[in-house]
Amino acid sequence: MKVNIAIASINKIDLTEIILEKDKEASIRYDHKINLTEFIGKRK
Secondary structure (H helix, E strand, C coil): CHHHHHHHHHCCCCHHHHHHHHHHHHHHHCCCCCCHHHHHHHHC
């Protein structure tokens, strides 16, 4: 995992954005009512 993070950093890839997008896709695929982006938004 550390290697992946290092590669993403070197290539200036925003892992946060990728994780949130993958979570949105998974919430749709698995019919979850809320995704991580919505959860974080409601906690603020």
